[in-house]
Amino acid sequence: QILSKEIHKNSISLREKNNINSQISLSARTHLQDAFQGFLEPDVFFESYDNSYLLALILKDQYKNNMLCQKILEERCEYFKKIGLKADNICGNKESLCNQNYVDFIDTSCQKLSQKIITMFNGNSQEHDCNKLQDECLFLEGSCAKSLTEPCNKLKDFCYREKRDQAINTILLAAMRGQLTNENTCESNIKKVCLILARENVELMHKCLWKEATCKNLIKISKKGCTFLKEELENTINLEATEKKCTQLLYSCYLHILNYENDAIANKIKKQCLFLQEKCRKFNNYDILDNYFSLIESEISLVNKISLSKLYDQFALYGVIITKQEGIPDIFYILGLLIQEIILDYRPKDPYEVRCKELLENNCSSFDYMLLELKTECEKINTNTRHSSCKKMRKKLESYCNILKKNLVDKGLALNTNRSGIILYTEILSWYQLKTNTFTTEECMKLQSECYYLQELCPGRLGYPCRNLRALCYKKSYNAALILIFERLLRGNLNKELNSNSSPSLCIISLIEKCKNMKNKNSIYAEKCLYPEEICREIVSAVEMKCSELKNKLLGSNYFQPKECHTLLYQCKELFEDCNSIFKNLCISLRKHCEFLDSAKLLKNLLLAQMDNSLSSQNACEKKLRSICSSIENLKNVFIYQCKNQRRSCEIMLKQILENCFYFNNNFKNSGIAITLENGEITKEECLEWETYCNMLRQNCPENLDEKCNILRNSCSKFGNPPKPTPIPDFEPSSTQSELEPTSKPPPTSTSEHPPTSTSKLPPTSTSEPRPTSPSIKPTSTTEDQDDITKGCGIQQEGFHKKVLICLITGIMLGVWIII
Incomplete structure (x- = not known):
């Protein structure tokens, strides 16, 4: 019996062995994608599919009847010819395919696959390739339902739970960074993590209930990950950086760089990771040291720190949906x-x-x-x-x-x-x-x-x-993730489809062109290409629904918060080519609104750097803005919107200041910094960060921050003078303008919210919110200069490159540190 106690124990043992090896693939070797890529990433030519396996997808359980086999093939090949799919490897040889040799091949293949799965669960095989075995199941299960349904169902159940377990362990690895050097350190720190994460879902709850076993497992995974990272860095450090390799290795650095027990090795790995980070900067990767976290942009929390919601989004892209549970179970x-x-x-x-x-x-x-x-x-x-x-x-x-x-x-x-x-x-x-x-x-x-x-x-x-x-x-x-992949492959080819009442023939034609160049020996891809009408119906329906939902969102409000702007602008970019006739003007209006918010935020940070009271009230703000707009000509050209709409700009900036004050006070209260100050344990880096924020806000917050700032100064005086205000610099304007144009580049797939680092490790503030991983706005432009901008510090604004402004303001902030 498949579910006998012996098989159950073997299955648990197998899962434990697989867990370590699989996690290396997930967290050290190739970031999140590799754990799932075998099922979802193309890499072998469509023409190279084995004829017998393609035939199995078409015939399913009718393969033993020669006459029926030829009839089904005849009908399918006529359809292929009609839609322009060249399939000579099966359509040019129908009679020779439908014979006893084919029947024997399928029967033998099914028997071998069934035996492989049984051997795997009995623990007598070293082959635990879930992707490979699942793919064989999907090719053959329709033909041999009687012999393969039960073992293939069990295999997929095992592999699915493995993927979920890998995802859960990735969350814990991110949350326990630097705490996995030994079991005592892990067990003393995992309690704090579990107080928060155990409330997320049942799998995290289960891991936390047995923290001793969980720590042992995480340490094993981390040690393997550290070894792998060391080897990979040594093998690739002299190679040219690619975006894929950068994403893979930098996230591995992020997870494991703090978990090395040997200080000498840890320092060497840290230097190699930082060197790699510099090489990869052109790809907009994040801070592997995790030093960045704005004390005035969001609440300091573990969930925000590890970007948990973004991790959930990433898992969903690879067919594993994990969500936060509603409340705590009884x-x-x-x-x-x-x-x-x-x-x-x-x-x-x-x-x-x-x-x-x-x-x-x-x-x-x-x-x-x-x-x-x-x-x-x-x-x-x-x-x-x-x-x-x-x-x-x-x-x-x-x-x-x-x-x-x-x-x-x-x-x-x-x-x-x-x-x-x-x-x-x-x-x-x-x-x-x-x-x-x-x-x-x-x-x-x-x-x-x-x-x-x-x-x-x-x-x-x-x-x-x-x-x-x-x-x-x-x-x-899995189907939802697959539809998204095909949807992106066909982006820009669905516009006419969405604006006509015809059958999805245009989608089919485009899909077939993609299938001709598709490089994957994968049964799901093959099936979708053999039956394009089905996937096209789903794709067109999905895109139509997204366009309609976005239109309703854009019509539903005249004002969007900055975070909403990021999400909606990205959706506009993603859907622009296929739905531009539906909401083009709405997206252009949204872009202008979001640029206004962005530039207001940039100006707010510029004014904060002066450490005066210019943002303490509406009157003070408008007075300051009048002075800037009338006396500094270049700055007036930079902040065109703000100088033309001074009252509205000040209203927005004051609202942002209130949020900054709220987060600063909350983080001061909840981060434990007060206890650190009381015990005299504050570091120079902490002093610089907290004092800079406090002095920028102390004259602008409705509540008095003098007491907090004085406490900080008393404890931080041993490190030098307090941060000094920075004067407004002179700017050179640019005449380049941005347009809402489509981009085919998908959002970044990193699982950290940290923006690209600068030459300084600890920027005391950010000119924008921490860069989201998905979605992220990356507008394209019509010039090489503009393309370079989208890879740098930000998007463009009329009359001025936001890249220049963001980098300058970042430099201003960093200047405070350099002075000290």
Whole structure:
């Protein structure tokens, strides 16, 4: 039996072995993409597909009937001819393909694949290539449903959970940077991380509940990652930098640079990473030392620090959707998750309350810090109420199990239950039987979490229904990622399609052209190219919906916040070529509005650098702006919008100042800097950063910052004089203007929010918000000069290069440090 206890243990062992190797691929060798690229990145010519595998995708279970085989091929080849797809390797030789040799080949291939999977799960094989085996399954499963549905379903379930586990470990690696040198350091620091991350989703909750095992695993992964990083840097340090290699290695530097135990090696790796960062600067990569974080732009939090939402976005691009759960699950779910391990590993027939009692008696120190409810349960250990809590847990879990079973049956993932609530029979569904339109993404996430909590605890057969659920959700998220890839491949070719009532023939023609040059021996790509009408319907529908949603957003408001600007401008760029007739004027208006906000922010930072009270009130601001616009001619040309609209500009800048003051005060309160000051442990770098911000804001915030700034000065005086104000510089204007033009370049795929570093390690402020990883606005231009600008400091503004302005203001800020 596939789900026997022995197979289950072998599967766990295999997962543990795979976890380390897979994580190297994920975090050290090739950043996030490599863990998923085998399924989603083209690299072999379409013409090189094996005829037999292509035929299997077309014929599926009709391959044994020679007459039917030829008929199906005849119909399909006529369609290929009609749409211009050259497929001579199968259409020019139909009679010779539909014969007993082909039948024997498919039968043998299916048997070999089934045996490979069984051998893999028995732990007798060193081959654990999920991508390769899954691809074989997708080629052959339709032909050999009887022999391959069950093992392929199990394989995909295992591989999907592996990918999710890799993603979860990547989050923890980012959160635990510098804390993975040894187990003691890890265990003492992971508690702080888990207090925040355990609330995100069930998988992070599970890792945090068993922090000792999690630390051991993370340290193993980190050590392997450090070794790999060292080797890769030595092998590539003299090679020419490419964007892909830069992204891969710099993120590896970011994750592992602080985790080396040996100081000499750590210093060497740090120098190599910084050298690589300089070589890669032209690709707009981020600060590998993670030194940048604006104290006045956002709240200091772990979630912001590791750019968690951006990580979620990246995982989704590769077919793994992880979302934040709604609220904290009740105590019964969490206790159930804890006793799951005991029940699986020891005596599954023992009553839940006995296992719950053992857990509370022996393991509380591992998890009682995480939630008040857990701490309360642990405190009951010496009272008579202890056992009753576990009894209540069992009744609650039984109720939750019944609800989950009903949902799985209603969705067709399990057959009807008997009067005792036992699922009588569950059919394992093949990839082709999974109907993704029966679930929303939200339903997938919710039911997957329920299965994670309850699958091993519920009486009856929930293993197969939950496997069907995970396979369906995997297919749904995978298809969504695939549609996005094809959508980007066809960008600019869908405009006429969206503005006509014809069938998606234009999309098909464009898709076939892409398929002719596609380089991937991948069953999913091959199937989409063999059946382009299906994927085109989905692509056109997806783009149409995005265009409509964007139009509604743009019509729904006359004012957008800066963060909204970044997102909406990127969407305008992405959809411009296909939807420009729908919302061109709206996007142009948005660009002007966002440029106005951006330049107001630049001016605000310029005024803050003077450390006076020019942003303390509307009157003070307008007075300062009148003085600037009338006396400094070049600056007037730089800030055309602000000088023409002084009242509105001041309103915007004062609103930004209020946000800056709010974040500074919050971060001062919550970052622990006050305790650091009290203990006299503040560093020179911390002093420079906090004092600079404090002195810039102290005369402009509605609340008095004098006390905070004085405390900082008293503690920081040992490092030298306080930061000094910077006069407004003279600017040389430029006459270049920007236009809203399409760009084919996708958003950056880095998973850090940190902007490109400057020659100084610690810029005390930013002229714009930390650069988002996805989406990011990168407008293109019509001149080489403009193209260079989009790779530098920012977009352009009428009459002046924002690149120059941003870099100058950054220089002004850095000048404070140089003076000191």
